[in-house]
Amino acid sequence: MTGAEPISWIDMSLAALLLAINAGISLAFGMRLERSLAIAAVRMVLQLSAVGFVLKIVFAQTSPLWTALVGIIMALVAGFELISRQDKRLRTLVTFGLGSGTLLLVGALGTLYTTAIVIGPTPWYAPRYVLPILGMVLGNALTSASLVLQTLNDAAERDRGVIENRLSLGATRFTAFATILARALKTAMTPLLNSMSVTGVVALPGMMTGQILAGADPSGAARYQIVIMFVLAGASGLGALIAALGGVMLITDRRHRLRLGGA
Secondary structure, rough: OOOOOOOOOHHHHHHHHHHHHHHHHHOOOOOOOOHHHHHHHHHHHHHHHHHHHHHHHHOOOOOHHHHHHHHHHHHHHHHHHHHOOOOOOHHHHHHHHHHHHHHHHHHHHHHHHHHHHHHHHOOOOOOHHHHHHEEEEEEEEEEEEEEEHHHHHHHHHOOHHHHHHHHHHOOOHHHHHHHHHHHHHHHHHEEEEEEEEEEEEEEEOHHHHHHHHHHOOOOHHHHHHHHHHHHHHHHHHHHHHHHHHHHHHHOOOOOOOOOOOOO
């Protein structure tokens, strides 16, 4: 086998018929998700088709500036997605800046480390390597940062009295949030740890599956996936840490007081 079998529009239409299962469940239980399901499916098809078209153009370029431009756009979109998942109080330009900056930093570090040091393609900034890896790093960092901010915000509301008591006794904001920070970081890192535990036994990751379908040697595909899992673990942890520290600063002021409504 020298490459993946081509997939036609008819093939994709046949695959789309499987959505009838989801629609049937929605109808049977009165969930009213049929419209949302249809919109999500159409959006997914359009987005992936557009991405495939754009990447085909970018992959043909030799300048690293094109790769950097696409990477920055990806980080900004991820930052917007991050704040859209948060409580209304955190949907601010400051949060967007924190989220985009965190994701851009983590994405750049994780991707550059992987391409320039670990894998080492020539050139190391080849978009065929950089952009797919960046996309995976951003996706995992986005999930981690989102979970951290959500956990911090919920805990600040729920344990407000405890936090304010610690602050009134002279604790800094980071000391007052110490146990909450640990809980938030654990929550953010757990999904990837669970994924690492079952990878290769219960499930084959998307990257490895894609390489095998494209005709790559399974052993080589496995090594690539191992590298990626390690990179994603590091990126997830770093993204969660930066988001956690930034999140504490977002919900407290310079005098180390909570910024919650009604404070």
